[in-house]
Amino acid sequence: MYPYLAIAFPDLLKPIVDVMTVVLKQIDAVTHSYALSLLIFALLITVVLWPLRHQQYKSMAEMQALAPHLKRLQQKYKGDAQKLQAEQMALYKEHGVNPMAGCLPLLIQMPILFSLYRAIFADKDAFGTAHFLWIGSPLATAFPKIVAASLAAPDVVLLALYVISMYFTVRYSSPVTDPQQAQQQKIMALISPLMIAFVGRGWPSALILYWLAYNVFSTAQQIYLMRTLKHSIPPPAEEPASESKAEPSKRQQKRAANK
Structure with missing residues (x-):
């Protein structure tokens, strides 16, 4: 999905792409390894997006x-949608929670992530002959349909690793307590990797390597945030039992006495 969106808005993303291209080339000039440069670049982007991700998960924790x-x-105002909406807004205001706060960081991240595709491919000569572990090894000659000859070619093994990482990211990155949401999360954890496997089968392994590294780094970041973020919102107070439930009726008392 990301490559196609990046191609669709080339002029809009050009300033971001230019900055990323310069940074990536500077890293490559130091490491002299395009694969290592991609890994460092992925880590750098993860660090840059830390404040946005922190805000996003803080909002998620509050909403949870x-x-x-x-x-x-919802139970109390089941038949009155207008009153329900008013009470919900009052609840958000009482606890200082903005229900849209989790969306803004995600929207800000999207142009950055879309620009990565064009930044990575700005210097095709760099990754056209680049190798990484098994990519470009003798295995590429023995299994040309599975192992890429360079980072410019698709690699089935790397794509499989990325698909697996996608499953765990979607499955465990956002814990939910609602059974319906948990079921939806399980379905998405299966559908998303399958879509990536289908769409990304022709992507150059340079792009897959970046996404795999970014996925691992960002997932580790998410796990850390979920374990450390705290909120000050107490659970709802238990409603007092009704009088009929709290005290047995006279008929019930009489039956109990007869027994």
């Missing part, structure tokens, strides 16, 4: 803490 409150409001 508010989920029981929202569920109670």
Whole structure:
């Protein structure tokens, strides 16, 4: 998906692409290894996006803490959509939560991620002869349909590793407590990697290598944030039991006495 979007908006993304191209070339000038440069570049992008990701997961943690409150409001105002919306907004205001705050960091990240495709391919000569572990090794001659001869060619093994990393990223990056959401997450964890496997089978291994590294780094970042982020939103107070439930009726007392 990302390559096609990057191609669709070349002029709009050009300033970001130019900056990324310069940074990638500077890293390559130091490492003299295009594969290593991609790994360092992926780590650098992960670090740059840290504040946005932190805000995104902070908002997710707050919304998750508010989920029981929202569920109670939905039950209480089931037949009054207008009142429900008003109470939900009051709840957000009370706890200082913006329900759209988690979307903004994601939207800001998208142009950066779209630009990476063009930045990586700005210097085709660099990765046209670049090797990485098994890529460009004698295995490429023995298994040309599976192993790439260079980072410019598709590599089945690298794509498979990326697909596996995608599964774990989607499956475990955003823990949910709602059973319906958990089921949807399981489905997405299967569908997303399959889509990547289908669409990315012709992508150069240089791009897949970057995405694999970025996926590993960002997933580690997500796990850290989920374990360390705290919120101050208490669980909803338990509703007092109704009088009929709290105290047995006279009929029930009489039956109990007869026994």
